[in-house]
Amino acid sequence: MALASVVATLGPMGTDAHAEAQRHFDQVILTDTFSAAVEAALLQQTYALVAAGFVERDRAGVITGGWVDLHFRLLGRLEVADTWVAPTKQMCLASHPAAGVLRSVALHPATQVFAETFAPAADRRYVDAKPAAVQLAARGEVDGCIGSVDVATQAGLTVREVFEPTMVWCLYRPVTNPLQPAGTRANRC
Known part of the structure; x- marks a missing residue:
């Protein structure tokens, strides 16, 4: 079932992210990194699809970031709209x-x-x-x-x-109330 909307995710054509996005969305914006995908989603006020297992390394192999870093940086700007598990491409x-x-x-x-x-x-x-x-x-x-x-x-x-492993996919959407971080409730005691 395709959603009638746009999603940004990791490219180029042929990535698992591209294949998964095409299964669920009518239009896919491909970016160089997942970080760029969430920035594109913020700029265009649309969805971003991010693999929970992504890790960023520099050319020397040193870890420079990953899903949890990106997820926490998004606090108050993007929120998780949905998550699911799906097989990757072979x-x-x-x-x-x-x-x-x-x-x-x-x-x-x-x-x-x-x-x-x-x-x-x-x-x-x-x-x-x-x-x-x-x-x-x-x-x-x-x-x-x-x-x-x-x-x-x-x-x-x-x-x-x-x-053929499986991957956890996280679908993000812009926070509707940017003054209140995602996941908080105004009436908490």
């Missing part, structure tokens, strides 16, 4: 067809556990979305990636392992 460890042993993998920070499971010795290169990881592997800049099966296959990569 994910995979994929490699450039010429790659043998994977010495390096590109991945979105939230998928690090899969790199640890399927390519534990590989150096990691963090990107902002799984489609970007696939592109690095397709260009041969890394030996492999953690990506979505459909995107990896379209890019001509060899799929080595397939898995």
Whole structure:
């Protein structure tokens, strides 16, 4: 069932966020980060769809933020309108067809556990979305990636392992009374 409204979420096309947003909304605004998605939602007074499992890391792999940081920063500006659990798109460890042993993998920070499971010795290169990881592997800049099966296959990569976890999705909407933080009641004792 599509809602007759607009949602902002993580792009580019091919992300799990994009696929999930298309299942529920008529129009999807794609942004570079979940932080940018919530800012777009605030600016346009519309919804933002954020994966509860998202983690931000810098290129060196240092955690710079995640869902809880974003959620708490939104206090008084956006509120949770709904949450649900849904399977992600099928994910995979994929490699450039010429790659043998994977010495390096590109991945979105939230998928690090899969790199640890399927390519534990590989150096990691963090990107902002799984489609970007696939592109690095397709260009041969890394030996492999953690990506979505459909995107990896379209890019001509060899799929080595397939898995499909679930994700918790948080739908945010602008707070209707910005002077009163979300979740508070004026008549509390």
